[in-house]
Amino acid sequence: MIDQLSLTNFKAFRSADIPLAPVTLLTGLNSSGKSTVLQAFALLRQSYDSFTLFSTDGDSEQGGFLLNGDLVELGTGQDLLHEDFVRSPGLPTPLTSIGFRTEDGQGRAWSALYAPEQDVLPLQSTSDLTHEDSLFGRCFQYLKADRIVPATSYPRSHHQAIGRAFLGARGEHTVNYLRHHAQHPMPDGPLRHPEAAAHTFLDHVVAWMQELCPGVNLEASEIPGIDSVRLSYGFDGTAGIDSSSRRRPTNVGFGLTYALPIVVACLSAGPGSLVLLENPEAHLHPRGQSRTAALVAAAAAAGAQLIVETHSDHVLNGLRLAVKNGVIPASDTAVHYFRRRGLRAEIVTPRIHDDGSLSDWPTGFFDEWENSLEQLLD
Known part of the structure; x- marks a missing residue:
């Protein structure tokens, strides 16, 4: 199980440590950084599958982040680098870094040098790879919105x-x-x-x-x-x-x-699986959206980890009901609300309580129904 994703100079994030749970919902307005989280994992898996997630010191055929492939198409280095990037001490160019930590405290991290016109960014530092990591094992799924x-x-x-x-x-x-x-x-x-x-x-x-x-x-x-x-x-x-x-x-x-x-x-997700889902609610009636969240919760209860990007309050409420009904404990959930602050992405994390209630309701967080109702009653 992966319990934290760390990003530096990666698209919407100058620097971020994002906690993860057996079920993690990524919510927020468009272009606020939600998809970036899934794309970071997909980029690592894509590079791994293409045998480029390694470094052969001094070799002209060194490994790197493969930006365009079967899972994601991110363009070139200039499309990947955060606009307000952090320069790396001692290096003439900044580094783009992706790392994660597993529940046993083990960390993995990869850093690549910025190359604005290249679609394979040369690796500066790497971590050992293991099939025991859910990201690199056989039980991995990534379903895009399209x-x-x-x-x-x-x-x-x-x-x-x-x-x-x-x-x-x-x-x-x-x-x-x-x-x-x-x-x-x-x-x-x-x-x-x-x-x-x-x-x-x-x-x-x-x-x-x-x-x-x-x-x-x-x-x-x-x-x-x-x-x-x-x-x-x-x-x-x-x-x-x-x-x-x-x-x-x-x-x-x-x-x-x-x-x-x-x-x-x-x-098909069993213990040790990692499932990345973009907009599972697309083209579904609200009841179907809520029941999709129940299925996600059941998969997590079976031992899988699911990271879900959603724009649906029905998906959120379906997860809250799953907690209230005892399908999964509240501690096995994480809800992140992404919003922009200038060039940077900001993350607010309301907590789901055991009764399904939320610890807080940030401005802009699935509040359009209340806003519209207020205008209708005015």
Whole structure:
């Protein structure tokens, strides 16, 4: 479990130490620094997967931060460096640093020299890498805000969906992952849905999807002869291809397909997993948004760590209800509200109490409903 992220000269942050919990919500106005937190982790993982997160002293092919890849596309060094940067003592150029601390007190940190026109920033200092870190292990998911949309077919990559158990940054391998794992037994624990028809992974995916759209069921199958898979929906409440007349995703509401990677990522997250989610509430009805937070809390109760960027007060309230209902303890949550102060990002951290209440409610923190209601009643 990662309990703190540290950033220096990285996009919105001149310098910041950000506490993390089993469930961390990142909230705030647009361009306030929320996405930067997820991008920092994604940048480290992307560099690790590309074998550049190392340094070969004196070698012209030295490692570095790979700014553009499958997970994130951050541009060049001048796009990454904070505008009000801190100069590094003894160095002609500033350093961009990313580090994190695990719950056992172990720290990892990487610093790269500023190179304004380069998209691989040369490393100045590194830490040892280990698969025991959730960020670099097999149980890692990062789902960006622009996820898969309804389509007639999806890619069938054995390496990604089965070999790496990775859903893809856009969730593009979700359908193939679901096809492969559909009949696998769902482990006992908080992620098991009480209304699931049976104990397979697919049955529990269906049960949680019904929290978003009552009565929906789905099927993932291969398309013979080509390297693609097919997703279909039905609406009689049970899993399986014979359960109802099947419908293509293109003939079903946009939100179901958009939410499917979120559901699968949470249900497949076990102890030691790290799941990064951008805007899980996108295209969902408020009830679905709240139930998504319940699923996130259940995944954390099963031993995963989830860091969630959200603009939804329904997601916040869903997490508060999960605390009040005893799904996870309040101490396993963190809520950060990001706001801008000139060139710098400022972080305010209200605490969730055991009864689901919040320690404080900063100005601008999900207060638009009250502001609008006040104007309506004026």
